Structure formats: C-alpha cells, structure tokens
Amino acid sequence: MSFISVFDVLGPNMIGPSSSHTAGAARIAYLAQKMIAGPIxxxxxxxYGSFARTYxxxxxxxxxxxxIMGFDTDDERIRDSFQIAEKRGIAFSFTPDAEETEVHPNTVDIRMENEAGQKLTVRGESLGGGKARICRINQVEVDFTGEYSAAIxxxxxxxxxxxxxxxxxxxxxxxIAFMRLFREGKGDIAYTIVESDGRLPENVSDELRENGNVHEVMIVQP
Structure with missing residues (x-):
C-alpha cells in the first residue's frame, strides 16, 4: 500500500482552481524558467491531453x-499573468495538440527564448497535488522534480x-542525494543531473564549466 500524506489530499498553497491543471502547470513553468539565463x-x-482540452x-x-515569469503556485499575480506578460514585452502563445496521445494526460512543452537569443525546450508533466516532473530537456529524456537543489x-x-x-x-x-546521467546516445550530448540535500553554491557552475566537454550548467534551487 502506497503512503498518501495529508498534503497530497489537501493540495498545495495555490491560486486555483485545480492542483493538477493550475498549481502543477505553474510548477512546471517555474522550474523551466530556472533553466535558462536572463529574462525570457x-x-x-x-x-497535450487534458491540458489541451481544458487549459x-x-x-x-x-x-x-x-x-515562466517566476511566479510560484500561490502568487496572486498568476490571475493577471496575461496583462503582466504583455507589459514586460513577453511574446507568448498556447497551442493545443490533440494528435500526440502517447503522453501523460497533463503534459506541456515549453519553448523559451531569452534576450541573448538562447533557446530551450522543456517538457513537463503535472502529477497531481501540485507536483510536477520535468521529463525532457530539448530532445533528451530526463527525470527531474525540482524538490531538491540540482545542478544540470x-x-x-x-x-x-x-x-x-x-x-x-x-x-x-x-x-549528493541523487545523480543520474541521460544521453542521446554513446558519445553524444548528455545531461547529468545531480540533486543535493542542501542548497548548492551559486559559483559552483563556473568550476563545472572548466571541463572542455561541458557545454552548459544550470543551477536550479527549490
């Protein structure tokens, strides 16, 4: 029998109405924006799935x-996010995809671009109770919840x-609490995700980049 806490039943502090469709969605985008530098x-x-039908x-x-603007699940600014994004000059669009069905029912792909022209695509799944999982970064399948501080x-x-x-x-x-490596193929691009019990030092990314085979480092703090 799996354990269910009272927090799973009641759900998180959030701007409603749904822990899966609202809080979980906010959580996915909140994690995604931490993976790209600078203003989006x-x-x-x-x-996809029920996200596409009821968004x-x-x-x-x-x-x-x-x-995507960094608002947490209980931030009241979520109600006015359209107007705030327009004031900040953020171009945004929502496209439902009813064709792809081999995905989790609450799935979204987020394609981001920052001021420096850097682009990143993140796929996330809302798991219920406000919980979320990042399952793809660009074209590489990963598994990352953001519950711990992480270096990607x-x-x-x-x-x-x-x-x-x-x-x-x-x-x-x-x-190190967890460490996993995901890759496109042998010798190709790989993503090593290291999750820590404590907060990661912000300057650790500079030292990680000193290896010539390292392309980018993302530090994601809860």
Whole structure:
C-alpha cells in the first residue's frame, strides 16, 4: 500500500482552481524558467491531453505564463499573468495538440527564448497535488522534480566528465542525494543531473564549466 500524506489530499498553497491543471502547470513553468539565463522574451506552450482540452477553463494558461515569469503556485499575480506578460514585452502563445496521445494526460512543452537569443525546450508533466516532473530537456529524456537543489550539466558523453562533476561538488562540500546521467546516445550530448540535500553554491557552475566537454550548467534551487 502506497503512503498518501495529508498534503497530497489537501493540495498545495495555490491560486486555483485545480492542483493538477493550475498549481502543477505553474510548477512546471517555474522550474523551466530556472533553466535558462536572463529574462525570457518569448514562450510557446504546446499542450497535450487534458491540458489541451481544458487549459482555458482551469486557468492552465495563466498558471503556465505566471510560472515562466517566476511566479510560484500561490502568487496572486498568476490571475493577471496575461496583462503582466504583455507589459514586460513577453511574446507568448498556447497551442493545443490533440494528435500526440502517447503522453501523460497533463503534459506541456515549453519553448523559451531569452534576450541573448538562447533557446530551450522543456517538457513537463503535472502529477497531481501540485507536483510536477520535468521529463525532457530539448530532445533528451530526463527525470527531474525540482524538490531538491540540482545542478544540470549539459556535456559531451566523454570519459572523465562525470568524475569532474563529482570532484567539483566534493570540493564544495555538496552532499549528493541523487545523480543520474541521460544521453542521446554513446558519445553524444548528455545531461547529468545531480540533486543535493542542501542548497548548492551559486559559483559552483563556473568550476563545472572548466571541463572542455561541458557545454552548459544550470543551477536550479527549490
């Protein structure tokens, strides 16, 4: 028998109406925007399953847009996220996709672009009770919930890179809770996700980038 806490029953502190369609959506976008540097100028949301069918009525669109601007699930600004995004000059769109069915019922792809022209696509799933999971970054399948502080290291799949990552974190006294590597294929682009019991030092990303096979480092704090 699986354990269900009272918080799973009551749901999170949130701007409603739905923990799955509103709070979970905001959580996905909130995590996604932490993975790209600087202000976002464009966000495209591709919605699947029940997200695609009910996103207007359940406020999924407002929640996603609020999350991409850094609003947490209980931030009252979510109600006015359309107007706030327009004032900030953020271009945004919502596109329901009824064709792809082999996905979690509450799934969204978020395509982001920042002021520097950097682009990133993140796929997230709303799991219920306000919980969310990032399941894809660009074209690589991953598994990341954002419940812990995390370093997401994008690198070539080469010998010694993982050892470099663990060595840097060890020097900073980081206690690793989980560490997983996801890759497109042998020798291709890989994503190493390291989740820590404590908050990660912000400057650890600079040392992680010192390895020539490391392309980018994202530090995501809860």
């Amino acid at each position: 100028i464009k966000a495209e949301f591709i919605l 207007r009525g359940h406020g999924t669109d407002r929640a996603l847009l609020g999350g 290291v994008i690198h070539q799949d080469r010998p010694g890179v993982v050892a470099h990552i663990t060595s840097v974190l060890s020097r900073h006294g980081v206690n």
